[in-house]
Amino acid sequence: MGREKVPGDFIEYGIALGGSAIYIASELDGNRHFHGYDVFGMIPSPTEQDDEKSKARYETIRSGRSTGIGGDTYYRYQGNLFDKVSASFTGFGVPVDGERIVLHKGLFEDTVDLDPKTRIALAHLDCDWHDPVKFCLERTFEVLSPGGVMILDDYNDYGGCRTATDEFLAGRADCRLTRILPHAVIRRL
Known part of the structure; x- marks a missing residue:
């Protein structure tokens, strides 16, 4: 399969210090935008x-031991x-300008409000636990472009x-787990 351009923006859930988010944002082309979501503080509990x-x-x-x-x-x-x-x-070189590159501070369930007309080409989920992963998978898939x-x-x-990923994928014919290592990748068909 050729390397077709999938329409849509880029998103990251769970930014930490920003390393992967900065890389993803640096790859923006055309009219794409980057949205990053994080509490920018103590991670919620599992x-x-x-x-x-x-x-x-x-x-x-x-406990403060990390x-x-x-x-x-x-x-x-x-x-x-x-x-x-x-x-x-x-x-x-990728300044947060509030327009093309936007960071959203808060819990995902309080900050992720994706317009149904939005299209996402790439989402990176680095949110560790079951509930935030499930939430982000479900919200993102609603607007994930084919491919x-x-x-x-x-x-x-x-x-x-x-578990959240496997539950999300169960019985779905509209997406596929295409890779597991080093990170799992789900592609919308």
């Missing part, structure tokens, strides 16, 4: 739908994370993400 590994990871984060890359302060413990991530976007993809960062890491 639920009963999540596995013990997820709950243990959250407890480490919640470390960042290279022993730095874990990003969820940093103040003004939104401002730091925005500055990183600017530093890499569009959703990349699931945590499919192989956290049981809740895998």
Whole structure:
């Protein structure tokens, strides 16, 4: 199959320090926009739908015992994370302008309000636990262009993400899991 251009914008759910979001935003062409969603603070807790590994990871984060890359302060413990991530976007030449590149601060269920006329070509889901993954899959798929993809960062890491993804895919003929490693990829047919 050729490399056709799928219409639509790019989205990332769960921005952390902005690394993958900055890369995705730097690949915008034409009239595409980038929307990034994150709480830019302490990650919400997993639920009963999540596995013990997820709950243990959250407890480490919640207790203040998590470390960042290279022993730095874990990003969820940093103040003004939104401002730091925005500055990183600017530093890499993709400034958050509120129009072409937009960051949304808050819980997904409070900030993700995709217009039914919106089209998404690429969505990167890095939101760890079952409930946010399920929410983001369902909301994104409503506006995902044919040929569009959703990349699931945590499919192989956290049981809740895998369960939410497998539940989403069950019985669906309009999308396919096209890859599992290193991250799962769902393509809309």
